[in-house]
Amino acid sequence: MIEASNLTKRYPGGLEAVRDVSFRIDAGQMVLITGHSGAGKTTLVKLISTIEQPTAGSLVVNGQNLTALRRSAMPHVRRHFGLVFQDQKLLFDRCALDNVLLPLQIAGLPRREAVRRAQAALDKVGLLSREKANPIALSGGEQQRLAIARAVVNRPTVLIADEPTGNLDSESATEILEIFADFHRVGVTVVVATHDQTWIERYHPNVLRLDHGRVVQ
Amino acid sequence: MKAWFSQHSAALGLAFRRLIASPLNTLLSLLVIGIALTLPAFGYIVLDNLRDLGRNATGVQQISLFMNLEAGKKDISEIESRLRAAAAGKWRFVPKEDALKRMQASEGMAEIVASLPRNPLPDAFIVEPNNTEPEALEIMRKEIAGWPKVAHVQLDSAWVKRFDAFLRLGKLALSMLAGLFGAGLIAVTFNTIRLQVMAQSAEIEVARMIGATDGFIRRPFYYFGALQGILGGVLAAALVLGALRLLAAPIGELATLYGSAFVLRQPGAGEVAVLAGVGAFLGWLGAQLSVSLSLRKFD
Structure with missing residues (x-):
């Protein structure tokens, strides 16, 4: 469960990207954060995933107040989230399998177990046959699927994505939507920031609409 | 773990x-x-x-103890027991007769030694102390110099x-x-x-x-x-x-x-x-x- 109360993020220079936002996301829900460019979607995603710290307000995830956490505790909290970025943030100095292995290495899993789980995650997104490929050799859709495999390999309770279909053609975007829907069906909480209306038409999720940093719906 | x-x-x-x-x-x-x-x-x-x-290096950290010419066996025994008691390290006694023989064996010295009316050399001890720190050597030199019938104690302390x-x-x-x-x-x-x-x-x-x-x-x-x-x-x-x-x-x-x-x-x-x-x-x-x-x- 994610509960935000009066969440505000003000950047140096005075820009308020998120203003006084409150919402509640129950476990297992699929929630879309929508709004036009500059509405504050990405900032809200960063706040939920603890990449950014709020200027004011509180954020409680699974009963834990993240705004009151010590800095040293943040990495352990982040491991409960699976993050997918619009630009994927893949590492091009290693193969697909090694990209997916990274969260498991961070968690300290023994190599053999980590490889087994990473291959299972690649299989889930249909990339097992490309495990040795460098991400640069993958298409945009495959790169996004690889990013999803990396996000889910640690079995997160919340899958958070920022414009995961933003740079994809409609066919690849549909594949990605289906993968997210699959995770939602097995009980994973899915939070997606997007301006892609296909999500709403197809899955009728809960919607959090932002405008100039405020929740309008 | x-x-x-x-x-x-x-x-x-x-x-x-x-x-x-x-x-x-x-x-x-x-x-x-x-x-x-x-x-x-x-x-x-x-x-x-x-x-x-x-x-x-030979001689650098040795103390040479020269007895008086009139020192007898009793005095030599006294020095031996003092060296033993002081646990001074290794030491050996060089009788004046041995010293003279060694001198005679040196090139060109045989005739000079033969012309001498009597043995001018004293009995001596060569001490190789355990503690070779310059300060310790100097303390030992001073102590030995105060022992009876000791004529001269030589330590090249300046070199050390x-x-x-x-x-x-x-x-x-x-x-x-x-x-x-x-x-x-x-x-x-x-x-x-x-x-x-x-x-x-x-x-x-x-x-x-x-x-x-x-x-x-x-x-x-x-x-x-x-x-x-x-x-x-x-x-x-x-x-x-x-x-x-x-x-x-x-x-x-x-x-x-x-x-x-x-x-x-x-x-x-x-x-x-x-x-x-x-x-x-x-x-x-x-x-x-x-x-x-x-x-x-x-x-």
Whole structure:
């Protein structure tokens, strides 16, 4: 469960990207954060995933107040989230399998177990046959699927994505939507920031609409 | 515990891979570190050899005790028991008759000795003290000089003091040199790690976002710095050993010409391990400083 109360993020220079936002996301829900460019979607995603710290307000995830956490505790909290970025943030100095292995290495899993789980995650997104490929050799859709495999390999309770279909053609975007829907069906909480209306038409999720940093719906 | 071991072995493996990934850079860094450690290590071994040479040089750290000409057997026994009681080290008695015979055996002295009406030489003791510190030798000389029937006590203390002062000066210069080159080693590691952090910035950024602790991110850099230091230390030991091997034969020949059995001492396994350990520590320190500064931009 994610509960935000009066969440505000003000950047140096005075820009308020998120203003006084409150919402509640129950476990297992699929929630879309929508709004036009500059509405504050990405900032809200960063706040939920603890990449950014709020200027004011509180954020409680699974009963834990993240705004009151010590800095040293943040990495352990982040491991409960699976993050997918619009630009994927893949590492091009290693193969697909090694990209997916990274969260498991961070968690300290023994190599053999980590490889087994990473291959299972690649299989889930249909990339097992490309495990040795460098991400640069993958298409945009495959790169996004690889990013999803990396996000889910640690079995997160919340899958958070920022414009995961933003740079994809409609066919690849549909594949990605289906993968997210699959995770939602097995009980994973899915939070997606997007301006892609296909999500709403197809899955009728809960919607959090932002405008100039405020929740309008 | 399993996770801890797994993370450390992964970090060590990553550090090895980074070392091997750019062999030329690694080789150049190792050469710089190796040479930086070679000079103080070589200086230490040379000083240690000089100290041995000084300790073993005939007469340098001996005390010669000359008895009065009228001293008898009873007086000699008294001195023997005093030397025993003082636990002064090794000593031997040289009777005046033996001393005269030795003098006669010297070239050109036989006729002179034969012309003497009586033996002018005194009985003597040659003492080789356990404690060869100049201050201790001087204290012992003064004590012996106060014993009965002792006419003269001879210690070349000025030579010993000069030699000791030279060694102390050498040690000080060596410490300064070691400090300077140690700082150089830290600087080399600092820069190497800084470049690595810049090259790995994408990985560091992603790792932080997906839950990597500071320790996870820093560890491979620490291992890299320490590994580089260890290898630099081993290279330095190899250079020192090589140089000493080259010098051993000519120094041995020179020593033989001076009637000495001096053999140039080579560094042992323990000293090589200490050199590698010092390299590892300095490398780790350089990495620690560099990572702390370089990672600030990711906060």
